[in-house]
Amino acid sequence: MKDFSFNMPSEIVIGEGKINEIAEYVLEKGKNCFLVVDPYFCANGFADEIIMLLAKSGISTTLFSDVKPNPDCREVDEGARVCKEAKCDVILAVGGGSAIDSGKAIGVVARNGGSSWDYVYKTDRAAREIVETIPLLAIPTTAGTGTEATQFAVLSNPNLHEKGTIINNIIFPDYAIIDPQVMKSMPSNLTALTGIDALAHCIEAFLANIGTPYSKMIAAEGIKTIIKALPEAYANGNNMSARKSMAWGSCLGGIAIGHAGVGLPHALGQPVGGIVNAPHGGSVAACLPVVIEFSFMSSFDLFAGLSEYFDPSVSSLSLYARAEKSSELVRRFFKYLDCEVKFSDYGMQEKDIDKATEVVFGGYLGDLNNHPRIANVDDVKALYKKCL
Amino acid sequence: MKDFSFNMPSEIVIGEGKINEIAEYVLEKGKNCFLVVDPYFCANGFADEIIMLLAKSGISTTLFSDVKPNPDCREVDEGARVCKEAKCDVILAVGGGSAIDSGKAIGVVARNGGSSWDYVYKTDRAAREIVETIPLLAIPTTAGTGTEATQFAVLSNPNLHEKGTIINNIIFPDYAIIDPQVMKSMPSNLTALTGIDALAHCIEAFLANIGTPYSKMIAAEGIKTIIKALPEAYANGNNMSARKSMAWGSCLGGIAIGHAGVGLPHALGQPVGGIVNAPHGGSVAACLPVVIEFSFMSSFDLFAGLSEYFDPSVSSLSLYARAEKSSELVRRFFKYLDCEVKFSDYGMQEKDIDKATEVVFGGYLGDLNNHPRIANVDDVKALYKKCL
Numbered sequence: 001m002k003d004f005s006f007n008m009p010s011e012i013v014i015g016e017g018k019i020n021e022i023a024e025y026v027l028e029k030g031k032n033c034f035l036v037v038d039p040y041f042c043a044n045g046f047a048d049e050i051i052m053l054l055a056k057s058g059i060s061t062t063l064f065s066d067v068k069p070n071p072d073c074r075e076v077d078e079g080a081r082v083c084k085e086a087k088c089d090v091i092l093a094v095g096g097g098s099a100i101d102s103g104k105a106i107g108v109v110a111r112n113g114g115s116s117w118d119y120v121y122k123t124d125r126a127a128r129e130i131v132e133t134i135p136l137l138a139i140p141t142t143a144g145t146g147t148e149a150t151q152f153a154v155l156s157n158p159n160l161h162e163k164g165t166i167i168n169n170i171i172f173p174d175y176a177i178i179d180p181q182v183m184k185s186m187p188s189n190l191t192a193l194t195g196i197d198a199l200a201h202c203i204e205a206f207l208a209n210i211g212t213p214y215s216k217m218i219a220a221e222g223i224k225t226i227i228k229a230l231p232e233a234y235a236n237g238n239n240m241s242a243r244k245s246m247a248w249g250s251c252l253g254g255i256a257i258g259h260a261g262v263g264l265p266h267a268l269g270q271p272v273g274g275i276v277n278a279p280h281g282g283s284v285a286a287c288l289p290v291v292i293e294f295s296f297m298s299s300f301d302l303f304a305g306l307s308e309y310f311d312p313s314v315s316s317l318s319l320y321a322r323a324e325k326s327s328e329l330v331r332r333f334f335k336y337l338d339c340e341v342k343f344s345d346y347g348m349q350e351k352d353i354d355k356a357t358e359v360v361f362g363g364y365l366g367d368l369n370n371h372p373r374i375a376n377v378d379d380v381k382a383l384y385k386k387c388l
Numbered sequence: 389m390k391d392f393s394f395n396m397p398s399e400i401v402i403g404e405g406k407i408n409e410i411a412e413y414v415l416e417k418g419k420n421c422f423l424v425v426d427p428y429f430c431a432n433g434f435a436d437e438i439i440m441l442l443a444k445s446g447i448s449t450t451l452f453s454d455v456k457p458n459p460d461c462r463e464v465d466e467g468a469r470v471c472k473e474a475k476c477d478v479i480l481a482v483g484g485g486s487a488i489d490s491g492k493a494i495g496v497v498a499r500n501g502g503s504s505w506d507y508v509y510k511t512d513r514a515a516r517e518i519v520e521t522i523p524l525l526a527i528p529t530t531a532g533t534g535t536e537a538t539q540f541a542v543l544s545n546p547n548l549h550e551k552g553t554i555i556n557n558i559i560f561p562d563y564a565i566i567d568p569q570v571m572k573s574m575p576s577n578l579t580a581l582t583g584i585d586a587l588a589h590c591i592e593a594f595l596a597n598i599g600t601p602y603s604k605m606i607a608a609e610g611i612k613t614i615i616k617a618l619p620e621a622y623a624n625g626n627n628m629s630a631r632k633s634m635a636w637g638s639c640l641g642g643i644a645i646g647h648a649g650v651g652l653p654h655a656l657g658q659p660v661g662g663i664v665n666a667p668h669g670g671s672v673a674a675c676l677p678v679v680i681e682f683s684f685m686s687s688f689d690l691f692a693g694l695s696e697y698f699d700p701s702v703s704s705l706s707l708y709a710r711a712e713k714s715s716e717l718v719r720r721f722f723k724y725l726d727c728e729v730k731f732s733d734y735g736m737q738e739k740d741i742d743k744a745t746e747v748v749f750g751g752y753l754g755d756l757n758n759h760p761r762i763a764n765v766d767d768v769k770a771l772y773k774k775c776l
Contacts (some may be wrong), residue, residue, distance in 0.1 A: 001632050002405030008396070012602075016389030174718050213636055214400075217609045225601075248601055 004212035008255055010172045010340050012250055016240055019139065020180040021051065022092070023057035025175050029135035030089030031059050035102040036079065038095035038141070039065045050184060062086040064106075067095065069280075070156040070163060071102040078118040080109035090178060091136045093173075096194075097154070102136045104153040105170040108136035117157050122165030138173040139180050142245035143233075144194025144281060146201055146254020149225035163274070163363065180243035188234050190335040193281030195230040195246055198264060200284040201253030203330075204327070205260035206368050207295070207302055212298060215260035223254030223309045227333065234337050263371035265291045268383060271359035278346035285339045286346075287387045289370075293327035301311035308374050320344030344388045353384045392600035394732045396643055398537050398560045404628055406567040407527065410438065410480070411445035413563050417523035418478030421446050422471040424491040426483035426696040427453045435531040438482065442635070448476040452494075453484065458544040458551060459490040465506040468497030470599055471522070479524045481561075484582075485533030485542070488526045492541035492559040496523035501755060502764075505545050508552030518556050529570050531621075531634040532582025534589055534642020536564035551662070551751065565640060569633035578621050581669030583618040583634055588653050588672045589641030590614060591718075595683070595690055596648035596758050603648035610640030611697045615721065622725050651759035653679045656771060659747035667733035673727045674734075679759075681715035682771060686761035732776045741772045 004258075013025075026033055033054055041047045042065050051061045056311050064082060066075045066203075083091070083106050093103025111132050112119075118128040138148040143353040153166040186194070202222030205215050229245035237241070268291065269283035278286075298304040304322035307314050310329035314322045357380045360368065368375060375383065401413075412430035414421055421442055429435045430453050439449045453471060454463045468742040471479070471494050481491025493504040498519050500507075508515040535541075540552040574582070590610035595661050617633035624630070656679065657671035666674075684691040692710035695702050702710045722728050736744075745768045748756065756763060763771065 001629055001636065003406075003632075005399065005401040005403075007399035012391065015393075018391075198702040215607075217605065221601075223607045241389055244391075248389065253584075363600035 004214060006212065006214040006259055008149065008172065009169070010176050011174065012149060012176045012251060014177065014178045014183055014244065014251070016244065018177050020053065021180055022139070023059060025137055025177060026054060026092060027057060028089055029137070032086065032088045032090070033059050033328040033341070034064060034083040034086065034088035034091045034106065034134070035061050036064050036067060036091060036093040036099050036249050038067055038097070039097050039385055042086045047327045050092070050174060053280060067099045067100050067102050070107065070154060071098050073115060073117040073155045073241050076102055076105045076155060076264050079106040080116070084110040088134065092139070093136065094139040094141060095178055096140070097140045097147045098138065098274065100147045100173070101153040101155065103138065105155060105166055107136055108166065108171060110134055114194055116166070117164065119244055120155060120167045121167045122164065127166070130170050135169050136171070137175045139177050139179065139182065140250070140286055140340055142186060142190065142194040143243070143250035144185055144248045146196040146198060146252070146257065148173055148178065149251050149254040152258065155161060167239065169350065172217060174365055176251065180240050181245050182238060183243050183247065184240070185187055186237060188237060189338070191237060192230070192234050192339050193279055195226060195233065195287065196285045196334065196337065196339055197281040198246070198250040198253040199223065199226045199230065199252065200258045200265050200288055201262065202249070203288070203306065204263040205253070206257035206306065207372050207374060208260040208263055210362055210370055211260040215256050216282060218252050219256040219260065220309070222249050222256055223306070225252065226247035227310060244370060254329065256338055261370045262367050264295065264368060264375060265359050267364035267367035268387070270364060271356040274359065275356055276347040278343070278348070281379065282341050282346060283336055283343070286341045287383065288341045288385050289331040289334065290329050290383060292330055294375070294379070295373040296323045302372060332369050342388060343384070346374045348388060350388060352384070353381055356384055357381050389601060393599065394647055396560070396646065397557070398535065398564050399562065400537060400564045400566065400639060402566040402632065402639070404567065404569055404632065405661060405662045407570055408441065409446060410527070410565060413443050413525055413565060414442060414478055414480055417525070417562060418476070419449050420474065420478070421449045421475045422452060422474065422476035422494065422522070424452050424455060424467065424479060424481040424487050424494065424728050426455055426487050426621050429482060434535045438480070443764050450476055455487045456544060457486050457687055458491065458711060461488050461505040461545050463505060464490055464493045464543060465497055467494040468504070472498040474744035475491065478521065479522050480527070481524065482527040482529060484528070484530045485535045487537045488528065489541040489543065491524055491526065493543060493554055494539070494661060495524055496554065496559060501724070503558045504543055504554070505552065507554045508543060509555045511601055513525070515554070516694040518558050521558050524561045525563045525565060527565050527570065528570045528635070528638070530574060530578065530582040531571055531638035532585040532632070534586060534638045534640070534645065536561055536566065537639050537642040538646040540575065540646065551639060553702040562640065566570070568628050569636050571631050571635065572625060572628070574625060576625060579619070579625060580622050580727050581673065582709055583614060583621065584642040584673045584722065584725065584727055585669040586634070586638040587611065587618065588676055589645045589650065590637070591676070591694065592651040593641070593648035593655055594742055595692065595760050596651055597760060598758055605643050607644040607648065610637050610644055613637035613640065613692070615698060619724055648757050649758045652683070652756060652763060655752035655755035656775070657722065657747050658752060659732055659744040660734065662747065663740050663744055664732070664735040664750070666736070670729050671731070673722055674729045674731045675771065677715050677719040678721065678771060678774050680718055682763070683759065683761040684711045684714055684766070690760060698766050730776060736776060737772070740775060741769055744772055745769050
């Protein structure tokens with residue numbers, strides 16, 4: 001067993017109807033709340049509901065909904081300015097990954113100054129020091145990103161055409177309040193795609209070279225949980241038990257990548273999201289089975305273990321045969337979720353491969369090296385071709 | 389899946405030789421250290437080594453070693469007085485459960501006043517409020533209690549002849565520095581008995597009625613880890629890989645009972661410790677197989693699962709047969725650790741049964757009710773008789 005360490009200080013609360021108790025949790029941290037939400041929740045009235053719930057307990061709220069997928073660092077900075085001006089002492093972020101990541105970054109900028117981009121981790125310069133932040137509560141509305149349980153905030157910088165991540169234990173949410181009822185209205189294709197993102201987090205962390213006994217335990221539990229719950233949640237979005245299990249699986253995925261990182265599937269999928277605007281879960285779904293097929297020889301043990309989570313009956317097969325099965329088993333799982341997708345389904349063309357490959361080696365080298373089979377330029381190009 | 393929550397904010401660091409880096413971790417919290425150690429470590433020079441390591445980094449140390457098994461609340465109060473007078477800003481606790489629990493309680497009393505016994509959880513009165521505490525680092529020197537990763541501090545009150553527990557998230561250690569080299573010199577019988585205590589924590593949390601998906605994941609991982617590592621660590625104390633795995637298994641056991649509590653084996657074993665001064669691990673070892681035999685009918689699923697951790701080949705048996713096997717498998721495991729013990733080995737006699745039973749129902753009713761088969765007075769007496 002190798003040396004390792006872990007730290008996940010967020011308090012996680014999972015339960016049906018927990019959203020109705022949100023004021024109690026907020027009050028533990030402050031009375032002047034900065035509410036960060038996806039704009040969709042302003043349109044459908046959910047933001048107003050939350051503001052009313054908070055008001056009943058004497059909490060005043062400043063609403064902020066300038067949140068886009070891959071939050072724009074300039075919007076985050078503007079959010080921080082408003083938050084500081086309103087003297088908010090607690091942040092409540094409600095939404096998918098973007099709202100929660102915005103909430104994390106807003107707290108940092110409001111308390112430490114500068115621009116959110118200063119705090120982004122870069123290989124070529126030190127990130128600005130974070131001395132303190134504003135207490136944060138996160139309510140995820142999808143079961144996918146797991147950001148409610150990570151020390152990451154992913155931002156984009158439209159001026160530089162770059163994405164970057166703030167990585168700091170100080171931005172773990174104080175509370176993650178995970179209520180499956182909030183996820184009930186997710187359409188089935190969003191359930192499938194966000195669920196596959198969560199599954200990919202677990203699988204990539206399970207395979208990760210920097211994985212530890214802690215991250216492997218978390219990742220394995222996430223894989224098992226999602227394999228069982230995602231088809232049920234997809235087939236019947238009103239199945240609250242499956243929704244709750246998916247929420248737990250997604251949270252496990254967040255903890256897993258928080259301690260072991262992601263690997264080749266995310267390294268290939270992310271650039272495609274930038275080039276053709278594919279949904280994040282879709283771009284991961286398009287390459288995960290192909291990447292597993294490419295990688296299983298690198299560690300029969302790991303991939304044989306993966307196969308057994310999908311189908312325990314393979315245990316009678318040889319180690320080689322079990323490992324070889326893993327790609328097929330993942331593909332079949334995606335089939336029933338109607339997610340046998342390809343990059344070309346999202347508009348990617350053969351001519352985009354060189355550009356995507358460049359982005360992989362420019363921005364995702366760490367993820368590439370965290371995967372058990374390390375892909376070179378030719379491998380990446382061949383993989384993209386296979387996923388088109 | 390039921391609703392649940394979890395929180396384990398301690399940062400856990402596991403690695404060979406980590407003890408040599410202890411000053412770096414202490415310095416993150418303070419420069420004036422209150423060092424709480426088992427008296428044994430004063431005698432063998434280990435306390436001096438630590439003081440030297442800290443001094444090299446400019447940390448001044450106040451040494452406190454009035455630590456007994458089941459820390460005496462009066463000694464803890466005296467420790468708090470010394471700690472406060474020396475204006476210590478960080479506590480480093482090195483030892484088995486007693487030193488670490490003392491360190492937890494000393495921080496509470498030094499910062500909030502009164503006596504440590506005021507903060508003990510009681511069913512008939514509210515524990516005194518804990519507003520703050522002193523940052524705490526814990527270095528476990530056995531792989532057993534898991535207290536380095538819990539919110540518990542067990543104390544005894546010799547005036548009242550009672551044991552009690554402070555239960556508060558504020559007393560989670562800030563850091564647990566777990567170094568298997570520190571455990572290398574443990575004699576093999578202590579390795580076995582402390583290891584069995586850790587295994588019992590995992591098994592009891594795995595079976596616990598108040599268990600959650602989180603605690604079950606942790607407990608299951610602990611069981612699997614300890615089954616593999618304990619025999620190796622017992623047979624060869626210099627096997628650093630096995631020692632490290634045992635340290636991890638013990639830590640998992642702490643996290644598991646921190647979230648799911650213990651059950652009938654600890655409820656039966658603890659009183660015997662008080663009556664005849666049996667070692668804690670021994671008193672648990674004496675009753676665990678018997679308790680499992682008594683309990684397996686209450687949940688075939690749970691006990692069948694337990695059997696499969698000990699021997700995956702039972703998976704071909706019927707559910708009933710798998711569950712039935714669990715007691716035998718645990719007994720066989722203890723045999724190879726030379727721990728097929730009985731309460732009478734520690735001097736308990738049939739005439740002590742009534743008194744022990746009284747203590748169970750007076751002080752361990754919560755643990756009793758947390759076990760899948762709830763024992764009544766006659767059951768408890770019969771179980772004691774069987775374990776004599």
